[in-house]
Amino acid sequence: MQINGADFIxxxxxxxxxxxxxxxxxxxxxxxxxxxxxxxxxxxxPDASGxxxxxxxxxxxxxxxxxxxxxxxxxxxxxxx
Amino acid sequence: xxxxxxLLGIIASTVIFCGVVPFVVMPGAGISMALPVISVPxxxxxxxxxxxxxxxxxxxxxxxxxxxxxxxxxxxxxxxxMRDVPGRLQGLFEVVTDALYSLAKSTAGANARKIFPLxxxxxxxxxxxxxxxxxxxxxSVGLMHCAEDGVxxxxxxxxxxxxxxxxxxxxxxxxxxxEACYAKEHxxxxxxxxxxATAAAAGENSGEEDTAARDDLYVVTSFVRAAAxxxxxxxxxxxxxxxxxxxxxxxxxxxxxxxxxxxxxxxDKIDREPMGAxxxxxxxxxxxxxxxxxxxxxxxxxxxIFAGQVLLFVIPFLAGALMPLAVYGFEVxxxxxxxxxxxxxxxxxxxxxxxxxxxxxxx
Numbered sequence: 001m002q003i004n005g006a007d008f009i010x011x012x013x014x015x016x017x018x019x020x021x022x023x024x025x026x027x028x029x030x031x032x033x034x035x036x037x038x039x040x041x042x043x044x045x046p047d048a049s050g051x052x053x054x055x056x057x058x059x060x061x062x063x064x065x066x067x068x069x070x071x072x073x074x075x076x077x078x079x080x081x
Numbered sequence: 082x083x084x085x086x087x088l089l090g091i092i093a094s095t096v097i098f099c100g101v102v103p104f105v106v107m108p109g110a111g112i113s114m115a116l117p118v119i120s121v122p123x124x125x126x127x128x129x130x131x132x133x134x135x136x137x138x139x140x141x142x143x144x145x146x147x148x149x150x151x152x153x154x155x156x157x158x159x160x161x162x163m164r165d166v167p168g169r170l171q172g173l174f175e176v177v178t179d180a181l182y183s184l185a186k187s188t189a190g191a192n193a194r195k196i197f198p199l200x201x202x203x204x205x206x207x208x209x210x211x212x213x214x215x216x217x218x219x220x221s222v223g224l225m226h227c228a229e230d231g232v233x234x235x236x237x238x239x240x241x242x243x244x245x246x247x248x249x250x251x252x253x254x255x256x257x258x259x260e261a262c263y264a265k266e267h268x269x270x271x272x273x274x275x276x277x278a279t280a281a282a283a284g285e286n287s288g289e290e291d292t293a294a295r296d297d298l299y300v301v302t303s304f305v306r307a308a309a310x311x312x313x314x315x316x317x318x319x320x321x322x323x324x325x326x327x328x329x330x331x332x333x334x335x336x337x338x339x340x341x342x343x344x345x346x347x348x349d350k351i352d353r354e355p356m357g358a359x360x361x362x363x364x365x366x367x368x369x370x371x372x373x374x375x376x377x378x379x380x381x382x383x384x385x386i387f388a389g390q391v392l393l394f395v396i397p398f399l400a401g402a403l404m405p406l407a408v409y410g411f412e413v414x415x416x417x418x419x420x421x422x423x424x425x426x427x428x429x430x431x432x433x434x435x436x437x438x439x440x441x442x443x444x
Contacts, residue, residue: 061422065377068384
């Protein structure tokens with residue numbers, strides 16, 4: 001099977017997009033830690049769970065933004081470059 | 082007992098619609114699932130719409146307008162005849178508005194009345210815009226046209242794409258395929274001979290790769306696509322949100338608001354508090370963080386909704402049996418969560434901008 005330049009570039013793009021998504025490891029750990037903290041806090045003080053859930057979702061949103069950056073890089077590599 | 086029946090109903094309908102229909106009924110009938118085109122920019126439906134030069138209508142624009150119309154229709158329907166004892170629609174709106182207002186009140190306190198209208202509008206708009214993606218037919222009904230270079234196309238059968246096999250991801254079209262298909266579509270009358278010639282020429286070009294050009298590869302550009310899958314909308318909303326935060330800050334604190342960025346008061350007291358130089362330097366970081374908010378606002382919404390759309394497209398091809406139902410349910414949740422996160426962050430940032438920082442200088 002002959003591999004020409006265009007095939008090589010598209011193969012490398014696919015590989016690069018996959019590698020870019022390694023970046024979601026960090027946010028995954030971060031979101032886990034956030035939820036762990038929130039659940040511990042809710043267990044200690046169930047009355048404050050409304051406030052805690054709101055702040056937990058905000059924290060998750062911030063951590064998730066980093067994962068979204070990785071996703072955007074992958075999308076740019078796949079569809080734009 | 083009733084709960085058990087509902088559970089059995091859900092399981093039965095899932096087995097029928099995710100197992101029996103796609104794998105038993107659909108093969109051979111030519112109506113299996115086609116993989117929709119996955120494209121980051123909004124797909125163009127009509128260029129120079131209604132003869133206006135340069136007015137291009139994309140399917141995400143139609144999605145945005147549809148979300149506006151649906152939301153307006155609900156709002157007008159709920160508020161046209163207001164009663165002391167609310168009907169169902171008015172009751173629903175009262176519950177939603179009340180929940181949002183108590184949320185704004187618990188976060189922003191006395192400033193809630195100023196921020197609430199913008200925040201609630203963005204929440205309701207994004208909620209409707211994100212849920213539009215989940216209506217059947219939204220990403221599958223549209224204009225059929227020839228598959229461009231690098232897009233997976235299917236043969237057509239009348240007004241639908243012809244997909245015989247389950248899990249058929251189509252055939253990747255090349256430039257020559259597009260040329261051949263285009264020639265067939267546009268020169269079927271008196272230019273038939275010319276069209277044949279173009280098709281033959283296109284076929285000759287691709288003959289070098291030992292494949293004949295196919296003139297029967299079509300794709301569908303849907304009429305409606307979820308508004309937040311277009312970066313133009315999400316970045317536009319992000320710029321609006323960040324500018325609104327600056328506006329709220331200036332309204333509340335006057336020119337003193339800018340002391341957050343260029344910290345003149347800290348420089349004034351630098352002989353007594355040398356650490357004020359640090360505050361001055363931190364001010365420039367505040368400017369950068371304000372700009373990065375636009376990016377994270379815009380890309381968070383876009384990334385989540387676009388990834389959800391791609392997931393909904395692709396999951397029937399990865400795990401066709403039960404997963405689509407789970408992903409659909411998850412997307413219902415993601416739609417409301419992203420609308421909530423966007424409006425909640427706007428609320429928090431606006432509250433932070435409206436709170437003066439000068440009173441805690443003395444500590």
